[in-house]
Amino acid sequence: MVWTWARVGVGVLLGTVTALVELVFLAWAALILIPAWAQPRARRAAVHRIHAGARNLCEVERWRLAAFLRTENASDYTGRRAVEYLALRWSAGLLGGLLLLLFLYGVAVGAIWTHDLFTGRSTVLLVVSQIVLGLLGLFLSIQGFIGVAAIERRLARHFLGPSTREMLERRITELSTSRAGVVAAIDAERRRIERDLHDGVQQRLVALGMLLGRARRSADNAALLAQAHAETQHLLDELRDVAWRAYPAALDNLGLHEALLRVAERAGVPVRLRYELGERPPTAVETAAYFVVSEAVTNAAKHAYAEEVTVDITRTDKLTVRIRDDGIGGADPSGSGLSGLARRVAALDGEFTVDSPAGGPTVIVAELPCA
Known part of the structure; x- marks a missing residue:
């Protein structure tokens, strides 16, 4: 001051x-x-x-x-x-x-x-x-x-100035860039879902079909049917995971806070969540904030070898999402995951920054307009 x-x-x-x-x-x-x-x-x-x-x-x-x-x-x-x-x-x-x-x-x-x-x-x-x-x-x-x-x-x-013409030209450029980013983010999300279905669900369906085929040909098929039943449970878990990563139902039904609590439970690393919103933000902002936190927490657990992740959700005139982990750092903002988040935030006229020096910590901040 x-x-x-x-x-x-x-x-x-x-x-x-x-x-x-x-x-x-x-x-x-x-x-x-x-x-x-x-x-x-x-x-x-x-x-x-x-x-x-x-x-x-x-x-x-x-x-x-x-x-x-x-x-x-x-x-x-x-x-x-x-x-x-x-x-x-x-x-x-x-x-x-x-x-x-x-x-x-x-x-x-x-x-x-x-x-x-x-x-x-x-x-x-x-x-x-x-x-x-x-x-x-x-x-x-x-x-x-x-x-x-x-x-x-x-x-x-x-x-x-800036003059009206320059402001319009800047806005057109921003909209063109964000639109291209949204298209790229959608394509990347589709490829990820296809990969999850191919590597997980499809393989389990093949295994389930083979078990059922063996059960039909076997005289004593009780053990095979038990294996098939267990395989269906694994298959349901895989489908739930894919559906959750595509879009969590809890986000619509229970709101952002509850959805983020579930992200913390499934993270595989301790997550401290500080949620300070008095009312629910707009749906598009809520969705973007959820995916920023989900991707950042996943990266911290899988790639940064973090021992703790801190998530702060605050709101003034903008909704601010801040994720900090104590991992090894070195996150690449141009990588597919973080660049996809940047495009998602830019589509809402928000700002997305990544500070990840070698050795950590990594701090990711997304500011999303709520108007």
Whole structure:
């Protein structure tokens, strides 16, 4: 928090410096434009120079806003929009400078009164009253910094973009990428189900058919029928496992919490689950969260040799799923399992990150919008 306020304060201070530069630039622009206004060729040359200078200053502002106020803006604005932005931006910059002077003045006055108290030149009551006024001034200064930062962001967003066209192009690209990812994830899931059926269920069906065939040809078939009956139980367990991995019925019937408890029971490794949702999220979000946890826990047990997995499910404006294991690390985010989860999360406009250094621990975080 202290670092955040320090960063914003530095950003506002730099904004005051750039505001002074922008005032000088605007005065220079007026000086070269007014004499050239009557001559079209000279006017065009002056406008071109002004637009180029305005764009250079706006690039400095874009860097300042991104570095200190965490605001990204597009680079496709015109020179005219840059001039319009600077014509308004300088006032916000000077306002931030006045707030900084007020803050520094309050600090200096507080230091003087404190010094007077220790040297016997002032009374405790007077110093306490000044401290109260100083705290009030500090609160007003902080609120002023917040307001200036908000004005800066709004002006930059209005004049520098991103433009409507760029926003639409970005959205189209995101949708095309997520759609391709969903198709790939569906194909991968189908291949996995086919592999499970072929390697597990199909083999047991073949074994069951052979047992029943031997039982028909045998005079004493009680033992063979008992084996066949046992094989049907194994077959049912295999089918339940395949169905559970494809889509758990408990997710619809009992909700995400109960489904995750069952994942923890079947994990083969101790799983600590912290579930802090007051109400059920949307179905698509619930499903994505379930598969993220299920895949991550399975990977931790099979590949990371983890001794414990911690799963945290929290919600603010987004549903956040965080899985941490104490395994050997080195998970590859581009692998089929994790990349499939990333595509599933991206399809919901969510964010998916994997931090898995060699030696561990592995931390997987998925943030899913709930709106």
